[in-house]
Amino acid sequence: MAGEERIRVVIVGGGTAGWMTAAALATLAPGAAEVHLIESAEIGIVGVGEATLPHLRAFVTRLGIDEAAFMAATHATFKLGIEFRDFGAIGDAYIHPFGSYGRALDGVGFHHYWLRRHHAGTVPPIGDYSTAVAAAAALRFTRPGADPHDLANAYGYAYQFDATLFGPFLRSHAEARGAKRTEGRVVSVERDGESGDIAAVTLADGTRIAGDLFIDCSGFRALLIGGTLDEAWEDWSHWLPCDRAVAAPCASPEGGIEPYTRATAMAAGWRWRIPLTHRIGNGYVYASEYLSEGAATDALVAAMENPPLAEPRHLRFRAGRRRRSWVGNVVSIGLASGFLEPLESTSIYLVQMAITQLIEHFPAARVCAADRDGFNTLVDAEYDRLRDFLILHYHATMRDDSPFWDHVRTMTIPDSLTAAITLWRQTGQVARYTHGLFLEPSWIAVYLGQNIVPEGWDPRADLPDGASLDRALAALRGGIAGAVAAMPDHAAYLGATA
Ligand SMILES: Cc1cc2nc3c(=O)[nH]c(=O)nc-3n(C[C@H](O)[C@H](O)[C@H](O)COP(=O)(O)OP(=O)(O)OC[C@H]3O[C@@H](n4cnc5c(N)ncnc54)[C@H](O)[C@@H]3O)c2cc1C
Numbered sequence: 148m149a150g151e152e153r154i155r156v157v158i159v160g161g162g163t164a165g166w167m168t169a170a171a172l173a174t175l176a177p178g179a180a181e182v183h184l185i186e187s188a189e190i191g192i193v194g195v196g197e198a199t200l201p202h203l204r205a206f207v208t209r210l211g212i213d214e215a216a217f218m219a220a221t222h223a224t225f226k227l228g229i230e231f232r233d234f235g236a237i238g239d240a241y242i243h244p245f246g247s248y249g250r251a252l253d254g255v256g257f258h259h260y261w262l263r264r265h266h267a268g269t270v271p272p273i274g275d276y277s278t279a280v281a282a283a284a285a286l287r288f289t290r291p292g293a294d295p296h297d298l299a300n301a302y303g304y305a306y307q308f309d310a311t312l313f314g315p316f317l318r319s320h321a322e323a324r325g326a327k328r329t330e331g332r333v334v335s336v337e338r339d340g341e342s343g344d345i346a347a348v349t350l351a352d353g354t355r356i357a358g359d360l361f362i363d364c365s366g367f368r369a370l371l372i373g374g375t376l377d378e379a380w381e382d383w384s385h386w387l388p389c390d391r392a393v394a395a396p397c398a399s400p401e402g403g404i405e406p407y408t409r410a411t412a413m414a415a416g417w418r419w420r421i422p423l424t425h426r427i428g429n430g431y432v433y434a435s436e437y438l439s440e441g442a443a444t445d446a447l448v449a450a451m452e453n454p455p456l457a458e459p460r461h462l463r464f465r466a467g468r469r470r471r472s473w474v475g476n477v478v479s480i481g482l483a484s485g486f487l488e489p490l491e492s493t494s495i496y497l498v499q500m501a502i503t504q505l506i507e508h509f510p511a512a513r514v515c516a517a518d519r520d521g522f523n524t525l526v527d528a529e530y531d532r533l534r535d536f537l538i539l540h541y542h543a544t545m546r547d548d549s550p551f552w553d554h555v556r557t558m559t560i561p562d563s564l565t566a567a568i569t570l571w572r573q574t575g576q577v578a579r580y581t582h583g584l585f586l587e588p589s590w591i592a593v594y595l596g597q598n599i600v601p602e603g604w605d606p607r608a609d610l611p612d613g614a615s616l617d618r619a620l621a622a623l624r625g626g627i628a629g630a631v632a633a634m635p636d637h638a639a640y641l642g643a644t645a
Pocket of ligand 1: 187188195332364365368481
């Protein structure tokens with residue numbers, strides 16, 4: 148290719164992954180990439196994926212998207228975290244917040260002081276020291292203020308939205324910035340005889356679309372990375388055995404709108420509840436080895452607050468990922484590259500992370516091995532860390548009420564997770580993974596929420612005398628309660644900012 152020419156990027160797939168990629172490249176790399184997306188209405192999109200992580204805000208901001216317009220178009224609500232019910236034991240509940248607990252003192256993490264007083268039996272749950280937890284529980288929300296040192300602002304937020312509307316919203320953004328779109332089904336793939344790279348794809352109507360770089364956003368079909376290049380699949384279903392979901396929306400009940408997603412453990416998996424402005428999204432993620440489709444549907448419908456507004460939809464998946472996400476001139480993004488499972492709403496985050504890495508490693512004139520390796524190394528690290536975090540939710544349980552929970556409670560876990568749990572149990576330290584999502588407060592939330600309480604803590608937390616430590620803890624708690632009391636009701640805030 149001549150140096151001055153733009154790279155011809157062909158994106159196969161117009162789900163959330165395809166349109167996020169198209170919108171990002173058209174906005175952030177217009178001089179480097181000529182973007183052409185192919186999607187097939189006949190095949191459709193997966194159509195789930197309603198809960199997100201705070202990182203999506205950066206995506207929305209970087210692309211210059213108006214947050215209020217985006218939220219209105221997708222019936223979005225704000226999300227401060229996820230409430231987990233019945234995971235550690237039936238009857239348990241905790242919120243994994245998007246934010247920190249308390250405040251570090253003299254360089255020692257807050258949770259060490261909390262642990263010291265917890266063992267003395269003098270503190271309330273650690274969630275009382277999190278603004279995000281307290282606001283979520285009170286169904287209140289406001290955007291955090293600018294001063295990051297103020298504990299009242301020590302939280303982030305994400306969105307809960309209608310997954311079928313996010314792609315179309317991004318489509319208009321991408322097309323307005325020059326992305327081309329072709330409707331049609333890819334039926335054949337042409338490879339370069341020498342390099343093995345993909346040269347072009349052909350649609351059912353005979354249209355041939357050539358490119359320099361192909362982005363496989365074809366969802367679970369993995370048309371290019373799997374179907375054509377046959378990149379190996381790393382299967383993680385022995386650790387994450389859920390492989391099916393049934394999903395159905397229902398009308399919102401009377402009362403407020405929760406600024407959080409709920410995950411309730413069920414006999415053979417767990418059930419999501421995602422409140423949007425116009426309805427509730429529900430789904431049961433389960434392991435087919437332990438539950439039939441019919442029984443899962445019945446259990447979901449019985450647990451919903453209102454009757455389904457549509458016929459329940461059934462989805463199949465496998466936990467795992469492609470060994471390499473970028474092979475030759477094909478970069479797989481979204482479900483084509485892998486899927487863990489939706490327990491911590493990580494899939495759209497992984498799409499965003501891959502797009503960010505793609506832009507950082509974007510080929511100058513042609514694909515080079517260094518870019519590809521850099522991209523794949525980071526994607527590996529992200530997946531490995533997420534995998535361990537997700538397994539923790541299943542493994543850290545006392546539940547023995549069903550064969551599913553017996554299996555996950557007693558299964559062999561990755562060595563990296565065993566080491567992380569041992570470190571936590573003995574010292575109260577959170578293992579540091581090299582890269583990736585879910586920092587210390589997230590691990591603390593799940594460990595404590597699922598009854599893994601360390602025997603020890605940082606000895607420096609023993610320095611303050613008990614009475615002054617208790618006064619400091621009470622002041623933090625009081626400050627948070629006051630800040631939350633001053634926040635508007637979430638539903639009212641949504642109405643006011645729409
Ligand atoms: C049960 C479940 C719950 C989930 N919940 C969450 C969640 O809460 N949060 C989250 O972040 N993620 C969640 N996800 C994941 C999320 O849905 C996906 O990451 C996201 O929607 C991206 O999907 P995608 O674009 O990769 O695939 P898809 O939406 O499946 O899009 C694939 C695209 O490829 C096109 N295509 C396929 N084959 C061809 C062909 N031959 N020719 C032309 N076009 C083709 C299709 O038409 C479609 O446009 C969930 C997933 C599942 C299964």
